[in-house]
Amino acid sequence: MGEAIVTDVVIVGAGPAGLFAVFELGLLDIKSHLIDILAKPGGQCAELYPEKPIYDIPGYPRVNGQELVDNLLAQIEPFHPTFHFGEMVERLEVLGTPEAPSFRVHTSGGEIFESKVVIVAAGGGSFQPKKPPIEGIEAFERKSVFYAVRKMEDFRDKHVVIVGGGDSALDWTLNLHPIAKRITLVHRRDDFRAAPHSVNSMRELVAAGHMDLRLGQIVSLRGEAGELSAVVLKGSDGEAEIACERLVPFFGLTMKLGPIADWGLNLHENLIPVDTEKFETNVSGIFAIGDINTYPGKLKLILSGFHEGALAAQKVHRYVYPDKRLSFQYTTSSSSLQKKLGVN
Amino acid sequence: MVKITFIDSFGQHRTVEAEEGTTVMENAIRNGIPEIVAECGGGCACATCHVYVDEAFLEKTGKPSEKEEDMLDFAYKVQPNSRLSCQIKVRPELDGMTVTTPDRQG
Ligand SMILES: Cc1cc2nc3c(=O)[nH]c(=O)nc-3n(C[C@H](O)[C@H](O)[C@H](O)COP(=O)(O)OP(=O)(O)OC[C@H]3O[C@@H](n4cnc5c(N)ncnc54)[C@H](O)[C@@H]3O)c2cc1C
Ligand code: FES
Numbered sequence: 001m002g003e004a005i006v007t008d009v010v011i012v013g014a015g016p017a018g019l020f021a022v023f024e025l026g027l028l029d030i031k032s033h034l035i036d037i038l039a040k041p042g043g044q045c046a047e048l049y050p051e052k053p054i055y056d057i058p059g060y061p062r063v064n065g066q067e068l069v070d071n072l073l074a075q076i077e078p079f080h081p082t083f084h085f086g087e088m089v090e091r092l093e094v095l096g097t098p099e100a101p102s103f104r105v106h107t108s109g110g111e112i113f114e115s116k117v118v119i120v121a122a123g124g125g126s127f128q129p130k131k132p133p134i135e136g137i138e139a140f141e142r143k144s145v146f147y148a149v150r151k152m153e154d155f156r157d158k159h160v161v162i163v164g165g166g167d168s169a170l171d172w173t174l175n176l177h178p179i180a181k182r183i184t185l186v187h188r189r190d191d192f193r194a195a196p197h198s199v200n201s202m203r204e205l206v207a208a209g210h211m212d213l214r215l216g217q218i219v220s221l222r223g224e225a226g227e228l229s230a231v232v233l234k235g236s237d238g239e240a241e242i243a244c245e246r247l248v249p250f251f252g253l254t255m256k257l258g259p260i261a262d263w264g265l266n267l268h269e270n271l272i273p274v275d276t277e278k279f280e281t282n283v284s285g286i287f288a289i290g291d292i293n294t295y296p297g298k299l300k301l302i303l304s305g306f307h308e309g310a311l312a313a314q315k316v317h318r319y320v321y322p323d324k325r326l327s328f329q330y331t332t333s334s335s336s337l338q339k340k341l342g343v344n
Numbered sequence: 345m346v347k348i349t350f351i352d353s354f355g356q357h358r359t360v361e362a363e364e365g366t367t368v369m370e371n372a373i374r375n376g377i378p379e380i381v382a383e384c385g386g387g388c389a390c391a392t393c394h395v396y397v398d399e400a401f402l403e404k405t406g407k408p409s410e411k412e413e414d415m416l417d418f419a420y421k422v423q424p425n426s427r428l429s430c431q432i433k434v435r436p437e438l439d440g441m442t443v444t445t446p447d448r449q450g
Pocket of ligand 1: 016036043124126
């Protein structure tokens with residue numbers, strides 16, 4: 001574990017709300033680090049609908065989810081935000097006082113941040129692997145059922161069943177093939193949405209008899225004390241057992257509130273209540289913007305998250321620079337703002 | 345108005361009046377039909393609006409798009425007549441259609 005990263009603001013979540021907050025903070029000379037469990041920025045826009053057009057972003061009659069994210073990234077570039085991807089924010093320690101708050105933030109990767117302010121821009125929660133709805137699967141989790149491959153060694157010389165038709169399923173089929181005893185890929189249909197070259201490599205292995213491909217859905221598990229002995233596959237021709245010791249289902253991602261529930265914040269139906277002046281939570285110095293917050297009249301729109309970030313930044317400024325007065329400025333006419341943006 | 349009947353996993357029937365051009369999912373949510381979650385609000389991004397379409401209407405509802413097929417991979421107990429109800433547009437030909445909901449959504 002290294003030294004703590006010291007910064008003004010830690011932003012939890014790199015969705016559109018978190019990204020635009022960097023801009024509003026940056027104009028006020030406030031530095032931020034963004035942490036997201038996903039491997040890329042953009043939250044729901046990038047993960048759930050990168051190619052779908054959005055029609056209600058002011059000033060854009062039509063913009064795709066990914067285009068919006070790319071534009072936001074270009075817009076905040078002058079402020080050099082630091083991103084930490086693939087990390088879950090797990091624990092938050094409140095240091096300092098309500099008047100002069102400070103926090104220590106811990107991530108799943110063992111990183112520690114020290115900041116004056118935390119902005120929770122966690123959307124619908126963190127993206128986490130979806131569990132296939134198979135009765136009793138919990139008993140096998142982390143022993144013989146895994147939703148991600150963390151240690152390849154767990155799969156050495158094992159008969160592994162991988163479920164799914166996307167890139168994760170195909171990539172791990174190919175990666176684990178050399179070390180596993182046998183790989184069986186299970187998919188609902190004989191059509192894969194993974195990259196064509198991985199699908200071709202998989203089909204070659206199947207044709208050469210080096211692995212198996214089975215069509216259908218896994219309906220139940222067999223085994224004892226968390227150790228899997230077989231899975232039951234339901235295909236078009238009825239049920240069949242596949243003997244195996246490991247099951248790795250790739251069922252896509254779903255959003256779960258996750259560790260945020262343990263940070264001492266008031267919650268209302270998994271949302272964080274805030275005031276509508278500063279978007280601050282019940283804990284001084286912790287703000288919540290975007291889909292994760294709630295207040296009378298809240299709309300879960302990208303537009304709302306932008307507005308909330310702009311207003312929150314004003315109060316954040318008071319925590320970060322308690323002695324400085326903030327004067328209102330326009331980007332069109334303020335030479336000092338333009339200098340920060342690198343356009344003057 | 346187009347009549348659509350939802351049958352839940354306990355066998356209870358609920359018939360709703362659906363407006364043309366809306367989606368079957370929207371009518372389920374508007375009428376508080378249980379067993380339809382629709383977490384993503386019709387974005388074809390969650391597979392929690394899964395229904396089984398009455399065989400007699402399967403052809404009239406058309407084929408699922410590639411994107412819908414991809415999402416169906418994540419649904420529970422998928423059958424050949426499985427559809428995501430947010431991807432079925434209500435049209436006059438669907439009058440009298442019944443759809444059954446699975447006992448769980450993802
Ligand atoms: C299909 C679909 C279509 C939509 N269409 C529109 C539209 O047309 N117009 C519109 O305005 N809105 C639309 N929305 C809603 C819009 O996408 C959301 O309002 C927006 O993404 C919310 O942004 P956010 O930054 O608050 O959160 P998100 O985009 O949800 O991002 C939150 C991020 O925080 C991360 N995170 C959460 N907790 C943690 C943690 N503990 N540690 C690390 N990371 C964490 C998550 O992984 C996620 O990446 C649509 C949504 C969907 C699903
Ligand atoms: S509502 Fe999410 S896929 Fe239909």
